[in-house]
Amino acid sequence: MSGVLNASRNSAPSGLPISQIAEGLGIPHSAVLRYGHDKAKIDLQYLEGLERNPQAKLVLVTAISPTPAGEGKTTTSIGLADGLRHIGTRSVLALREPSMGPVFGIKGGATGGGKASLIPDAEINLHFTGDFAAIAEANNLLAAMVDNALHFATVDIDPRTVTIRRAMDVNDRALRDVVVGLGGRTGGVPRESGFDITAASQIMATFCMATSLEDLGERLNRIVVGRSSQNTPVTVADLEAGGALTAVLRDALAPNLVQTLEGTPAFVHGGPFANIAHGANSVIATDAALKLGDVVVTEAGFGADLGAEKFVDIVSRQTGLEPDLTVIVATVRALKYHGGMALEDLGTPNVARLEAGLTNLDRHVSNLQKVFGQHVLVAINQFAQDSPAEIEAIEAAMFKRGVDVVLSNHFGRGGEGAQDLARAVVSALEVPSHTTYCYDDDASLAGKAQAVVQRVYGGSTVSFTAAAARELARLEAEGWGKAPVCIAKTQYSFSTDARALGAPEDFEVNIREVRLSAGAGFVVLISGSIMTMPGLPKRPSACDISVSADGVISGMH
Structure with missing residues (x-):
């Protein structure tokens, strides 16, 4: 389906009415909980009453190890879904919500790019439907109840063992380690603590693994907040906090429906990072997409050693959501970077450096095939400066491994530029993956x-x-x-x-x-040195963002 773009009050493309996108999926108006013209949540009870489409296929999009700017994995996922619609396949996206940490940090926005983008992009990158705020508030309510129990000694918790940290959706290295409870007798029990970014919080991970509201409540009650003076676990259930946390998260748990620039439906819900968390959107959103579409495109964050490994070893293992095909996104510039080329020189053709960096792509492909049993397709996210000789070098290397390589220009041409990739995906789905895990459940x-x-x-x-x-x-x-x-x-x-x-x-x-x-x-x-509360770079992306007098947000790349 190709949408006709309308102009919103801030001149940004607003797409089709979200009720029309929902109608195209067969969702009745009564189940569409609209957030204005272009965003909605879909009623959980309606989704729970649907059976999964037995013919639906799940395509997992992952990538090689990235450069600091990223390699367009989300852009490729969006372009692929649009391309599938161009060739007549009923595709649905299931993607993570962006965190404002990277939006204001080094990477900028995370709604795709060029003609392969989600809309409304500014709203999705910022407050969206309030899910991240709800997750942070639930996390911080739990932290407050822990400190309240310490203050009044209503629950036996050793303050030195408290594991719950507060959360916020901004990169702030100054809050990694803090002391709370100061201020004399009225301040509480002093102890060392800190903040995590919301995307790395346990509440986010719990939220994204939940399969229903009931399951969410049970999972929340299992969370361990610390240990007693007798060294036994103290849980959310011991604090009697589970009901309140579930109430805060109730509305957020319904998956969000938006669209691409071309009107392809997209469930965008939940957002754990893959470098410090499990890196997949919510199980509820992916399951909803599999009930409503024929081919579902989802992504796993960062390189396949992180997002794809965690998707298979954690999400697939717990939920049965196993990929039917894995698409690995590569760029010429990243391969040259892994071959030792300086960041500032990546726009210059250099086959020798690219060939040296092909070891990175080759290991990711080998892992997906041999460790995780995946049928793999390589998608080259095309840039204007990529030379034919560099593309040919990638194709030749993957030909030796028996892996198809497809060039895609979704950034410049949208779904039309991803039709070759879409056709290759449909063809590859005829040879399904047979998912295997990296380790057994019984291993230590x-x-x-x-x-x-x-x-x-x-x-x-x-x-x-x-x-x-x-x-x-x-x-x-x-x-x-x-x-x-x-x-x-x-x-x-x-x-x-x-x-x-x-x-x-x-x-x-x-x-x-x-x-x-x-x-x-x-x-x-x-x-290593990985932090669950990232810091901002020397010159944050926030410095480039501005808002015009009529409300147009610019600089959120």
Whole structure:
């Protein structure tokens, strides 16, 4: 379906009325909870009453290890969905909501680019339907109830063991480590704490793994907030906070429906980062798309060593949402970057540097095929400066591996420029993936980490600080040993050293901190210098954003 663009009050494209997009999916008006002209939530009870389309196929879009600017994975997902509609396939997108941290930080907006974009882009990049605010408020309500229980001693919690940190959706390194409870007897119990960015909070992970409102409430009650003086877990249920948290999140849990510039429907819901969380949109949104479409395009954040590994080992394992095909996005510039070319020179053709960087693409493809059982297609996100010789070098390398490579110019031409990619996807779906996992449920938590490091990253071993090893042993003893692991590490390298480009080998991954995400059902292992509260760059993207007198927002790239 191709939409006719209208002009909104700020002259930005507003697309078709969102009720018309919903109608095209067969959703009745009574189930469309509109947020103005161009945004809506879809009623959860309506969605729960639908059966999944038995013919629906799930396409997972991932990428090679990126440059700092990213390689257009979201743009490619949008372009592919538009391209599928161009060739007559009923496609639906299921994507993460952007976090304002990167929007105001180094990457800018996250609604695609060029002619492969979501609308209304400014609203989606900023407050959208208020989901991120609700998740932060639920998180901070929980933190407040923990400190209130400490103040009044109503629940036995050792203040040194409290694990819940406050959250906000802005990069702010000054809040990574703070002291709360100051101010004398009226201030509370002083203790060390800190802030996480909302996208890295346990509430976000729990929210995105929930399958229903009831399931969300049960997951929230399982969250461990600290330990008692007897060293036993203290949960949200012990604080009697689960009902209030569920109430705060009730409306947010309904998935958001928007559209692309071409009128392709898109569920945009939930937004955990893949470098410090599990990197996939909500299970509810993906499930809704599979009930309403024939081919669902979703994405997993950053490179396949992060987002795709976590999608399969965490999301697929827990929910059965297994990809029928995995598309890996590559760019000429990123391959040259991994071949040792300086960032400022990436626009200059250089086949030798590109060929040196092909080791990165090759390892990602090999991992997806051999470790995760995926049928793989490589999509080259085309830039104007890409030379024919560079494209041919990528095609030749993938031909040896038996993998198809498709050039796509969705940025410049929208769905029309992605038709070749769309046709290749439809053809590739005739040979489905047979999803396998990197490790068994019965492996120890340390063994699962070792499997990811060796089988996916190409490292030799994983080590743990003394504190991390103690926490792992305690979690095993308390019955969490069967949980999957979510390794938090840099997105720029297979290793924990962002400067180790290409496909490094035989390195050690050190786990310095372990956090239980009981609500989401996995254990987070934090490695290297990765931070759960990012900082802003020297010159943030926020410096480029402005608003005109008539309300037009510019500079949010």
